[in-house]
Amino acid sequence: MPPAIQVQDVTKRFGSFTAVDRVDLQIEQGEVFGFLGHNGAGKSTMINMLLDHIRPTAGDLEVFGADCQTDSVEAREHMGVLPDGYGVYSGLTGRQHLQFAMESKGVDGEPLNLLDRVGITEAADRAAEGYSKGMTQRMVFAMALVGEPDLLILDEPTSGLDPAGARSMREIILEENKRGATVFFSSHILEQIEAVADRVGIMHQGQLAAVDTIGGLRDMAGGETRLLIATDKLEDTHINAVEALDEVDKAGLTDEGRLAVTCAKGAKMDVLLALDERGVEVLDLTTEEASLEDLFVEYTRRSE
Ligand SMILES: Nc1ncnc2c1ncn2[C@@H]1O[C@H](COP(=O)(O)OP(=O)(O)OP(=O)(O)O)[C@@H](O)[C@H]1O
Known part of the structure; x- marks a missing residue:
């Protein structure tokens, strides 16, 4: 079974500017893969090479075993695509756009x-050029779903979607994945990716800074956790004692007067004991895992 996407040592230069820099990436059939990066990181350039809209300067890209450049027609047959910034056909309704995609x-x-699935049935017979940004996005998503593609890009x-629209898009992505589709989607909205992706690739300045599961990225980032502790009293000596513990990175006071501690996951008990030994009673404790946002910042900082 060939991988859904295979990218080997791909570089894309525009003049002297390197937009994609020696990227290797393999996505297996059936995965939901989130492609994450700031504006200008190289995400659309990668996608445009998969679609053969632009040619790589070096390296190879394949979709289901078909070369995206030399065998682009076959590669495209596997894909349903929601491009960045789709230009609607003037004078055509939503229904006609879908008919066109089907033909x-x-x-x-x-x-x-399909229009019903993305929630714009009522606008089916209106000219799509009059659609709002979110409605256009929904229509183009419906076009990408035509023919149950093996790979959604x-x-x-x-x-452009409101929160309800974004949620419904995530639900459809998961439904499509359930029927067997591989999904590759780019975003700089971290929660979108965190909610649906099996694995995440972080692009930074043209390079793939990290590829892993969200859990794996957390572990690699050091497995840190943040504790928020409400106590009956808290003095500087208590905070200093916690901060002096081996596996504690930092300890400080929040605006609400809680003790905030960034520490290794296993250090929670040491923190609580250190407080207990000093007669400080813990009234409430919450633990926050590093969010994808934190991991993203950490990775892009490291690869600079
Ligand atoms: N045709 C082009 N000519 C010159 N430079 C280009 C071209 N296409 C892209 N670039 C540059 O390549 C870099 C990567 O762009 P790309 O559109 O891939 O980023 P992106 O990660 O998709 O960003 P965004 O999240 O803003 O869509 C940018 O610096 C961009 O200016």
Whole structure:
């Protein structure tokens, strides 16, 4: 079984500027893969090479075993694509856009079913150029779903969507994955990726800074955790004592007067004991795992 996406040593230069720098990436069939990076990190450039809209300066890209450049027609047959910034056809309704997508893929079906799935049935017979940004995004997503593609390539799929729209998009992504589709989607909205992705790749300045599961990234980032502790009393000596513990990175007071401690995951008990020994009673304790946002900042900082 070939991988859904195989990228080997790919570089893309625009003049003297390197937009993608020696990237290797393999995505297995059935994965939901989140492609994360700041503006300008190289995400769309990678996607455009998969679609053969631009050619790599060096390296190879394959989709389901088909070379994206020399065998681009076959590669494209596997894909349903939601591009970044789709230009609608003037004068065509939403329904006609779907009909057009079906004809180009040689697929029979009822456009309304897909428009219904993305929640814009009522606008089906209005000209799409009058759609709002979110409605256009939903329509283009419906076009990507035509023909149950093996691979969904979604470039910033939630851009322009309200929170309900973003949630429904995530639900559809998971449904598509359940029926067997591999999903590759780019975003700089971390929670979107955290909510659905099996694995995450972090692009930074054209390079793939890290690829792993969210759990794996957390472990690699040191497995730190943040404790928020409400106590009956708290003096500087208590805070200093906690901060002096081996596996504690920092300890300080929050605006609400709680003790905030960043420490290794296993150090929680040491912190509580240190407080107990000094007669400080713990009234409440919450633990926060590092968010994907923290990991992202950590990785991009490290690869600079
Ligand atoms: N055709 C082009 N000519 C010159 N430079 C380009 C071209 N296309 C992209 N770039 C540059 O390559 C870099 C990567 O751009 P890319 O669009 O891939 O980023 P991105 O990660 O998709 O960003 P965003 O999140 O803003 O969409 C940017 O610095 C961009 O200016």
